[in-house]
Amino acid sequence: MTDKPCSDQTPERLATYYRTATEGDLACVRTDHGGYQPNTEYTFERITGGRRGRVYLAASGSFYAGSGKNCFSPNGRKRLVVPTIAILDWAGEDRRRVHTTQGQSMDHVRAVLEGRLPKLPQPAPAPPPPVYSVEEAEVRYAAACEAYENADVRANNPRAYQRRVAAAREHMLAAQADLERARERVEPEASAPETSEGPTFGRAFRS
Structure with a gap:
């Protein structure tokens, strides 16, 4: 990985590709x-x-097509480049360098490029959110509150501190x-009126 796989791409090629690109x-x-080449990442997106x-991407936002x-x-630090097989094969099996977003398959990416x-x-x-009982949800919420309180510890790096607190708050x-x-699933069951049809022997003789 001594050279960037997109180093030969020209601005004209980039503009031509993305100005004619459509959804999908x-x-x-x-x-x-x-600026260090070994730390460069490439993300394939739809x-x-x-x-x-402008070009809109679900994960990375919007970019100028030109x-x-x-x-x-x-x-x-983010720039659009023209997707190529050279980029796909640049890092081999190292998915930290070349990857996709939103669960897209690398096989689908290769199929499009080919x-x-x-x-x-x-x-x-x-996937749908997991279903917890009230007891399980209460335990998870108590643990999350405790983790959020413990996350409020100052660090030497302010950005790391902010990320830690934000992640704990989201959790x-x-x-x-x-x-x-x-609780919403339990309340309707508890408040549902009990229906009683009464004795049924009287209806058996009706015609």
Whole structure:
């Protein structure tokens, strides 16, 4: 991995590819970490749409079709590149360097690049949330609250501290939502009126 697999791509090639791309076509986002080539990542994604010279991706956001720059961070680390088999094979089996998002299959990506598939298929639907009993949900929520309280410990790196607290808060809110759903499932069962049809022997003689 001595050279970037997209080093030979020209701005004209990039603009031509993404200005003619439509929903379902394949996109590739390059992320440079500190400018060091071994830390470069490539993410294959499905294009969800485009408008006014922009390309929309579900995971990475929107990019300018002409320059490949991110619309919200033009000077950031993410750039669009033209997806190629060279990029797909660049890191071998190291999926930390070349990967997909939203559960997309690398086999589907290769099939699109080789022309065996015209479009990248829709990602698989998200699995339904797990079903917990009220007791299980209460235990999970209590543990999440405790983890959130313990996460409030200052670190030397402010960003690491903020990420840790934000992740603990999201986990706590998810556990709270699970607890509310568990209680909602129990309340209708407890409040349902008991129906009694009374004795049935009288109806047996009706004609």
